[in-house]
Amino acid sequence: MYDVAIIGGGVIGCSIARELSRYQVRTVVLEKYAEVGFGTTKTNSGIIHAGHHSSPDTLKGQLVVRGNTLFDQLCSELNFGFARIGELVVAQGEEDIPVLEHLKKQGENKGVPGLEMWDQKRLQREEPNLSHKLVAALHAPSAGVINPYEFAFALIENAVDNGVELKVDSPVLKIDVVKDGFVFHTPHEQIASRFALNCGGIFADKIAQMVGLNDFTINPRKGEEYMLDKRLMGLVRRLIFPVPKPTTKGILIIPTFNGTIMVGPTAEDTDDRYDVTTSYDGAKQVFDFVSNICPSITERETITEFAGLRAVSNTNDFIMGPTNIKGFINVAGIQSPGLTSAPAIAEYVCYILKGEGLVLKPKGNFKHHVPGPPRFGTLGIEEQQKLIKENPLFAKIVCRCELVTEAEIHNAIDHGARTLDGIKFRSRAGMGRCQGGFCTTRCMDILAKRLGLSFHEITKRGGDSWIVTEMGKVKNR
Template identity: 40%
Template sequence: MYDVAIIGAGITGCSIAYELGKYNINAVVIEKENDVSVGTTKANSAIIHGGYDPKPGTLMAKYNIKGNVYTKELCQKLDVPFKQIGALVVAFSEEEKKTLEELKERGAQNGVPHMEIWDKEKLHKEEPNISDNAVAALLSPNVGIVSPWELAIALAETAVENGVDIKLNTEVTGIEKKDDAYQIETNNGMIEAKYICNAAGVFADKVNELINEKTFEITPNKGEYYLLDKSQGNLVNHVIFQCPNEKGKGVLVSPTVHGNLIVGPDSQPSAGDDTSTTGSGLSFVKNTALKSVPGINFRESIRNFAGVRARTKKHDFQIYEDKKNKGFINIGGMESPGLSSATAIALDVVKMLADTGLVLEEKNDIVDTRKVNRFKHLSHEKRAELVKENPLYGKIICRCETVTEGEIVDAIHRPIPATSIDAVKRRCNAGMGRCQGGFCGPRVQEIISRELNIPLKDVPQDRLGTDIITGETKDGGAR
């Protein structure tokens, strides 16, 4: 029997697992997909927000501020790409300048440091490619950009190193309370745990309803994006927002930690697992973004994608212990600023578990740092040392991102193995470049097949069922 079962391996579930790994308890993460971070965590704006947007007194305001600081600290410890570049909320009219003042005041109430309003001259000096129609901007210098899937993977891998179990390809189908434990029914058999953390993302309300009446409801909301080539990556220096409205923070234009430019999202109702993109949605994103930065060259787009927000009617996080089921903790409604808040939320979830009876004894010795070899960023001397130690580092597989076979093999054999082409991509960037895996994809597939000793046809693109090879084009006798 486990002490704690965490349902969901997105950024929230992985953050909780990381924190629980510091204690002498038995914990398990249950994830229905074949890897961590494959839901909303891998498909969002990748922004660590400043904290000026949430209404004062909300859980979003509380955790955004704490998470902004703690996430930066964890990225440094766990070798996750992060850059604190600041954000600008841009006004295009005198009326919107009033909104900037309101946001600045809200940020002050929430505890956001060093905010200031720039006039048109200052704005255009710092951001020469911003629209001539922009009249002012609110600077929030504490905003950062991150690789969200790499952060979730780092947290989960460190948790595994500290003894936390992770069960992938395991979907929760039922929950029943018996005596002082929960019987968690899955497609891979029964799992017992004394406590449950429900971090199931857009399906958190459905997991809650497996044992409880409906206490909150998630209305999935989809946002579509453009990812542009690195040729566009220096177009702006900050995260560029327009003034928020009733639909959210709106379409942003931002550099990414990998040197690209990300543009989006829109906002539209969606099914929980619908990540399709649409012509109308992308057209809206494009036209809205051009209002902020008219010089974006959308012909340099290398990828379109969509992510789904776990939105609730209250527009606030749902974090509480269920009144009828002691030890069952819901962490729901993790829409923006969910990524920014997850690491701080995890700290409080651990406290909630302790308050409800979980005995927490700190381990004497834990893994709390991590280092990843990124060949592309090493000096010539370090590269030579790596190649001498392991010749696979001398073989470039992904030319766009300069990713070596050594990095790919390492990704496959890390604490949570990469078993799909996209799982490798999330760990070491192979396939992230301009050609989006057009050249290196088949080679990565071969390496996974070789290293895991599985048939080539059993290596998926991403989730189970995303088959690349579905059969032979000719039978054995054809010539």
């Protein structure tokens, strides 16, 4: 019997798992996919918001600023990629300036540090590649970027180090409400716990329905993103936001942590909870919009595109707290700025659990640190030589676009990668401009050898995502 079962191993579930692992609590995370962070998290834009966009009247507006301030320490402990590169909301005309002023005031009231209005001259000096038609900008230096999947991997790894149990490929199919808790049915087993945390993301309302709760709905909002070639690195140095609209912060220019520029997301409501499709319209919308703000960005630079779903609730705010079912706690409707808020959400959930009667007694031996993965390609030559001396596999290039070495592939597997995507998101092998054309079979060879699997048993991301099939045998599916 566990004390707490976390349903959903996205960035929220993983954040809570790590926070709970500080205490003498038996926690299990139930994740339906092959690895954590493979749902909404991996398609997140990766922005750590400064916090001035959301109104203080909302729960999301209250948690975002606290979340932002927690990232420096988290990054130093968990070693995921994070940089405070700052953010600009740009005014395309004089009529946008009052909005910037409102955002500045709203931010200052919430304690967002360093907000500053830039005039056209300053904007052109700081970001010379943006359109010279832009008239002004609001600068928020505390905004940053992270690789969201790396964050989830680091959180769960640290949580597991501290005793949390992770069960992947374990979708919750049915929940029995029993005396003193719950029994969760997965395809493999039944798991009992006293408390249930509903971190089901896009499916959180469906999870709530399993215990008879029908008081909220999740209405997925799709966002398409387009990743551009590395040669545009440095074109813009900060996150570029247009003036926000009611349903979205708009289409952004995002210099990702690794310097690759990403543009998007779109915002389109969908009924299909599996709709992670990209479209001609989405591409057109993104590039038409972005070319007005940064004329040198064109669709031709795209190396890959993807889409993700925001878990928007019917209240348009986070839904967090105890429910009519004792011990069942919702952590739902976590849309933007959910990633930024995640550390604050984790704290808040612990507070809720305490109020519900869970005793949170700190562990004496809590391990704070996760060593970050080695990043050979980002190092100077002397450091590279040092690594090679320690381990010759650092001299063996597996992915040439991102300069990923065989040692880093092994490291990814050591730290939990079980699929090709798991390797990609941990090591960056396959993320570059050739999109795995060169390294796919190499990564598969290493995975097969390390996991003791046949070549044809390797999957892209678990489930039915097989990559190759055996010769002479028809695969029944």
